[in-house]
Amino acid sequence: DTAVSQTPKYLVTQMGNDKSIKCEQNLGHDTMYWYKQDSKKFLKIMFSYNNKELIINETVPNRFSPKSPDKAHLNLHINSLELGDSAVYFCASSQALEAFFGQGTRLTVV
């Protein structure tokens, strides 16, 4: 059983489109995150939710909107995609900061 699963694994789309990435965890953790990893492998936190409540919202364009329907799910919706949004997006869940990561979604905007 995969602990943190993200779908899709790859996403290729045109500029201006809207897309969503889904994340589910079966670890029973209270906290979930979205991270963006750029081409230089730098990991930047985007959002953090704790018990479905938004805790961290870093300086991310408001084209990015997370949604947590329940503790086990944290989805990421992106509007009006831009070339600079191309990256690998990682979902993670944690208990006391010990984080478990999904496999990542490689988003390519063309």
Place this chain on the structure above:
Amino acid sequence: AQSVTQPDIHITVSEGASLELRCNYSYGATPYLFWYVQSPGQGLQLLLKYFSGDTLVQGIKGFEAEFKRSQSSFNLRKPSVHWSDAAEYFCAVGRVDSSYKLIFGSGTRLLVRP
């Protein structure tokens, strides 16, 4: 603000040689410290963590790390590197408060010579 520095962008070692990856942090209190490994095309896997207590912590795959408060460091070590250890290594620092924020260093790429 908390931050993490990994001064080495990449390190090359021979298989069987020892390894030390450096990590320095900036934080106003005792941090929670972590090392993660990322193999190509994969997510991040936790190697080890430090919360409190013994400053030398053991992790998976034969890795260990030592917390040195006086140097604000949490360096990762392995006595004998295997070819399968080639990957990207990330140090992370966090605090358990209302922010639940986990901040990562820029990573060190480990290359292993046969």
